[in-house]
Amino acid sequence: MASIASDGGDESDARTALLDATQRLMLSEGYAAVTSRRVAAEAGVNPGLVYYYFGPMDELFLEVFRRSAARSLERQAEALASEQPLWALWDLIRDQTNTALNVEFLALGNHRKAVMAEMKEFSLRFRRLQFEGLSTILAAYGVDTSQWPPEAVMLLMDAAARFMGEERSYGLNLGHSHTITVVERLIGQLEGKRRTRGRRRAR
Amino acid sequence: MASIASDGGDESDARTALLDATQRLMLSEGYAAVTSRRVAAEAGVNPGLVYYYFGPMDELFLEVFRRSAARSLERQAEALASEQPLWALWDLIRDQTNTALNVEFLALGNHRKAVMAEMKEFSLRFRRLQFEGLSTILAAYGVDTSQWPPEAVMLLMDAAARFMGEERSYGLNLGHSHTITVVERLIGQLEGKRRTRGRRRAR
DNA sequence: GTCTATAGCTGGATAGAC
DNA sequence: GTCTATCCAGCTATAGAC
Secondary structure, eight states, X not given: OOOSOOSSSSSOHHHHHHHHHHHHHHHHHOXXXXXXXXXXXXXXXXXXXXXXXXXXXXXXXXXXXXXXXXXXXXXXXXXXXXXXXXXXXXXXXXXXXXXXXXXXXXXXXXXOHHHHHXXXXXXXXXXXXXXXXXXXXXXXXTOOTTTSOHXXXXXXXXXXXXXXXXXXXXXXXXXXXXXXXXXXXXXXXXXOSOOSOOOOOOO | OOOSOOSSSSXXXXXXXXXXXXXXXXXXXXXXXXXXXHHHHHHTSXXXXXXXXXXXXXXXXXXXXXXXXXXXXXXHHHHXXXXXXXXXXXXXXXXXXXXXXXXXXXXXXXXXXXXXXXHHXXXXXXXXXXXXXXXXXXXXXXXXXXTSOHHHHHHHHHHHHHHHHHHHHTTOOTTHHHHHHHHHHHHHHHHOSOOSOOOOOOO
8 A cells, every 4th residue: 555665765655655645635735624634544554643753733844844955956957057048948947837836835935934044045046057157048048147146037937837737727728829938939039949958758 | 903094995804914924924934934823823813703894715716916017017117108118117116025925826827727817917917018028128229139139128127136035035145246237237238327216125 | 703522533753561 | 762542722713512
């Protein structure tokens, strides 16, 4: 009933199954659906194990967040170092899983202080890396960064991607194709045609 | 203990107090904090009245959503009809209250089917009005709408505004000032300097 | 319209057997 | 490490007195 192995290596099966189940439940039914009993059932383990591995529920959420955050940092570093960093970043931030999970954490942070603190800390690190990476890239493309500072370019791209992701999550996609066309035209003007398909399976 | 009068006129005091309390609680502690007992205490009325006025809790959330949606439609119509519609729209969508409430409804919709359906329906109406309004406006300003379709312009503006609102809600504002400068420079190029301050007190 | 009381349920968290 | 049993709190929703 438990999964065979985690790719990390030395996590216990039950622990990993609980983390996976939590993420799955948050995505499919929202964070409020994550109760100790429900998540244990979804993971196929005993409810008592939630408290054995994580203590209070807060810590379970935090661990899911940290795991997902670490993955995002890795993927972002790859994107920034790739051949076509703007295309790679754009594809990355458009990933549906991250977006949907983000909405849940955003709302969760609203009434769990510890979660909010962790989100803020992570986002700061994440953004600083984006800004550093983008300044080099835009400078190399000859962009006038006094008119288009990397901070603004990055935020606009990110905002567009995540916002459309949020809308799509409740079935709305009015105007999305027009917006994607515009953004991709601008990226294309700086970086040429997309050569590799950066989109990949989520998770 | 109940508020004196609603501006609409003929709503009962207790009913209005419950709607206000629900919105307040959603903003301060998240939708999960809205329970019949809690919201009644916040409104200063008896918990039984929640069920008397709204039936099941879903309906309470829906009424708050409808009320806020109606207000948004009005304000948007005003903005589109104003002297400087781009500035007015930008100021409107940057309103913090709407953004934060939106995150809550987004997450709430994830596990309350009725809420999600209502959100989708409203958003469709809302966007269609935006697109219609903006096409006239951009055409009047001589914008090349094959390069910059109103749908894309609107979504990019909206995405930027709401995204920054979301980040601000957990204390993050890295790069926001740069982004605001860029957006406002672009608006200024089309519409000239902002003449009236469109920002107003929320609610 | 407002309040009390309560049925019935679900959840967080722990103690302790195995 | 895993599982059972259980305490206690808090919640939705309704019935019925006033």
